[in-house]
Amino acid sequence: MNTQGWMGAVAQNGMSLRHVPRALKNNEQVVISAVKSNGHALKFASVVLQNNERVVTVAVTRDGGALYHGSTGIKNNERVVTAAVAQDGLVLEYASIELKNNERVVTTA
Numbered sequence: 001m002n003t004q005g006w007m008g009a010v011a012q013n014g015m016s017l018r019h020v021p022r023a024l025k026n027n028e029q030v031v032i033s034a035v036k037s038n039g040h041a042l043k044f045a046s047v048v049l050q051n052n053e054r055v056v057t058v059a060v061t062r063d064g065g066a067l068y069h070g071s072t073g074i075k076n077n078e079r080v081v082t083a084a085v086a087q088d089g090l091v092l093e094y095a096s097i098e099l100k101n102n103e104r105v106v107t108t109a
């Protein structure tokens with residue numbers, strides 16, 4: 001299957017990202033298509049894209065719980081964590097210690 005075929009597949013079922021060839025798990029367009037369908041598809045993205053602010057923001061906007069699958073660094077990104085807790089306040093538990101003590105983030109949660 002080519003890139004476009006995989007994009008169509010993950011757009012319909014984001015969790016099918018687990019079956020995508022490794023190289024495409026590092027393709028921002030493919031991964032964004034997947035996380036738009038199911039934020040938790042972030043789990044199957046490359047480590048690089050699990051640390052990509054744009055990709056993770058799309059995922060957590062769809063499902064705040066997707067923050068769980070983000071990198072340690074991204075869990076310390078105020079914009080990403082704020083987007084996640086705005087969608088689901090309970091995901092504050094996945095944020096960095098610093099952001100758990102950030103008044104703006106906590107207020108949003």
